[in-house]
Amino acid sequence: MPELQPMLARSRYCDEEWEYASSGSCDRELECGIYPGRIVRCGQPSSPNSFYRWCDEHDRDARDENPAAYGK
Template sequence: MSDLQPLLARENYLDEEWLMAAQGRCIRAWPVESEPYCGDPSDPASHYRFCTPHDAEARDNPAYGR
């Protein structure tokens, strides 16, 4: 997993998010109650360890920044 961006500080993650991000899985909240996180492979360029589509969505959202 060395091709992924470093994880943010531990306090930025819930326990489940930390485990998923450490495994290289997208932690973007999913709008379906039965699936709280996306879980797709993280994009190597994503600072948030989101998958490619969710990383693009985050970059377009001023709450996350660019």
């Protein structure tokens, strides 16, 4: 696995997000249902440049959608 950005504080993640991010996988939600456990996450490899450890595509989306808030 390539060198990734340092992890954010554990309190910033739910348990499932933490599993993804700490294993080097993108935890962005792709779809969400009304039942617990129905969240589908991206799971692509994390980008080494992503502050949130998202994949290249989701990291780029976050920077494009709200550049002032990215990384806060």
